Amino acid sequence: MQPVQAPFPAGRFRRARARPATRALTRETVLTVEDLIWPVFLRDGEGIEEEIPSMPGVHRLSVDKVVEAARRAADLGIPAICLFPYTDPAKKTKDCAEAWNPDNLSNTATRAIKDAVPGIAVMTDVALDPYNIDGHDGFVNAADGTVLNDATVEALVKQALSQAEAGADIIGPSDMMDGRIGALRDALEEAGHHDVMLLSYAAKYASAFYGPFRDAVGASGALKGDKKTYQMDPANTDEALRLVARDLAEGADAVMVKPGMPYLDICRRAKDAFGAPTYAYQVSGEYAMLEGAARQGWLDGDRVMLESLLAFKRAGCDGILTYFAPRAAEALARR
Ligand SMILES: NCc1[nH]cc(CCC(=O)O)c1CC(=O)O
Numbered sequence: 096m097q098p099v100q101a102p103f104p105a106g107r108f109r110r111a112r113a114r115p116a117t118r119a120l121t122r123e124t125v126l127t128v129e130d131l132i133w134p135v136f137l138r139d140g141e142g143i144e145e146e147i148p149s150m151p152g153v154h155r156l157s158v159d160k161v162v163e164a165a166r167r168a169a170d171l172g173i174p175a176i177c178l179f180p181y182t183d184p185a186k187k188t189k190d191c192a193e194a195w196n197p198d199n200l201s202n203t204a205t206r207a208i209k210d211a212v213p214g215i216a217v218m219t220d221v222a223l224d225p226y227n228i229d230g231h232d233g234f235v236n237a238a239d240g241t242v243l244n245d246a247t248v249e250a251l252v253k254q255a256l257s258q259a260e261a262g263a264d265i266i267g268p269s270d271m272m273d274g275r276i277g278a279l280r281d282a283l284e285e286a287g288h289h290d291v292m293l294l295s296y297a298a299k300y301a302s303a304f305y306g307p308f309r310d311a312v313g314a315s316g317a318l319k320g321d322k323k324t325y326q327m328d329p330a331n332t333d334e335a336l337r338l339v340a341r342d343l344a345e346g347a348d349a350v351m352v353k354p355g356m357p358y359l360d361i362c363r364r365a366k367d368a369f370g371a372p373t374y375a376y377q378v379s380g381e382y383a384m385l386e387g388a389a390r391q392g393w394l395d396g397d398r399v400m401l402e403s404l405l406a407f408k409r410a411g412c413d414g415i416l417t418y419f420a421p422r423a424a425e426a427l428a429r430r
Pocket residue numbers: 220221222223224232269270304305306307308309322377378379380
């Protein structure tokens with residue numbers, strides 16, 4: 096692009112900004128409800144909505160309540176809901192077998208939502224951390240504490256197949272093991288799940304912004320050490336492009352950058368380089384930051400919410416996973 100601008104006073108940028116109508120006509124990006132994926136937390140029980148202290152306004156929901164939430168989301172026009180289970184600590188083991196139990200919380204909720212609200216897409220999470228006694232996304236080698244790659248990928252395949260079987264529309268591997276996209280794609284094709292989408296957490300950074308999420312899924316206490324041997328170094332950007340290229344080549348239908356706001360440069364580069372459907376995850380710490388300040392009266396909550404989400408569209412994203420999804424949908428409907 097080669098912008099040409101008349102010199103002042105022939106050229107006045109303020110003309111286009113002078114009235115709502117011409118601001119609307121010259122607007123380059125829009126945020127709509129169809130850009131939103133709503134991550135929700137599950138827990139067992141019935142009739143339960145349990146607030147997460149580090150994420151005010153966000154709750155762990157029992158299956159009946161998540162069905163209600165899915166109905167509300169569908170009524171608002173939100174295309175997809177993404178499930179994250181809080182697993183009863185008694186069900187966490189070294190072998191993480193609960194991850195591929197056909198009747199685990201995530202699979203039970205998927206079936207219940209697809210049954211009651213078939214129009215909303217259900218996205219599920221592939222990673223072992225909610226089920227792992229060690230709190231890591233993969234198996235931990237007892238001898239030296241390292242996180243095992245290839246053995247973990249075999250488990251992730253079992254987990255993803257159980258999710259596809261339960262009716263998941265979109266499977267989101269958030270584990271950052273190498274080779275998992277190819278393995279998952281082969282297994283899904285072989286099992287006849289030809290239309291299940293893989294949305295790869297391709298560029299997922301070892302970030303401090305995940306703190307409140309780990310509280311929400313009950314992984315904070317369990318986690319020993321950090322995730323730096325599998326999640327990316329926040330200093331890297333070329334590596335993100337290599338990972339996106341790798342995951343697309345292995346059969347990902349779409350890719351994600353995570354966290355969101357501090358990584359908009361990665362979103363833009365990934366979209367420009369590959370043109371694939373590209374998503375960002377506005378993670379728990381970003382939510383806590385904005386919502387915390389809004390509740391203190393330090394920021395205008397609705398305005399910063401919508402401005403932060405629009406920024407993802409400007410950076411080239413096709414959509415955003417955000418805990419604000421229903422509130423953003425309501426705010427957009429009011430405009
Ligand atoms: N598989 C783990 C996972 N999946 C989604 C998130 C973070 C989401 C958020 O912070 O909102 C994490 C946390 C982590 O990697 O420790």
